[in-house]
Amino acid sequence: MKPSPQALGRWGENQAAIYLEGRGYSILERNFRTPYGEIDLVARKQNTVVFVEVKTRSSDSYGLPEESITPGKATHLLDAARFYIEDHPTSDGVWRIDVIAIQRSATDRPPQITHFRNALS
DSSP: OOOOHHHHHHHHHHHHHHHHHTTTOEEEEEEEEETTEEEEEEEEETTEEEEEEEEEESSSTTOOGGGGOOHHHHHHHHHHHHHHHHHOTTSOSOEEEEEEEEEOOOTTSOOEEEEEEEEEO
């Protein structure tokens, strides 16, 4: 049975968090809501706050996961990141937006994870 889009999205966000933690990132927030939309993950590595948009696909029928970042979505991500920084003045001021694309081809195999650092500016 195919998982619902929401279940697949939650699974992908968990996979992304595990991936990031394994590379020295600390997860600060999950599903942080702003007036501009939700930020999937807010992480920190050294002095940089990293806003992470996670895109997960279970097939390539609709293209690669990262291809779903439209210009409108990019604008919302930038606005949401700026809102977070303004709302959390203890942040060092160094930040970026990353995209993590996860392709889950089968439940019995590890997913393919691609990390796009500084994907939007």
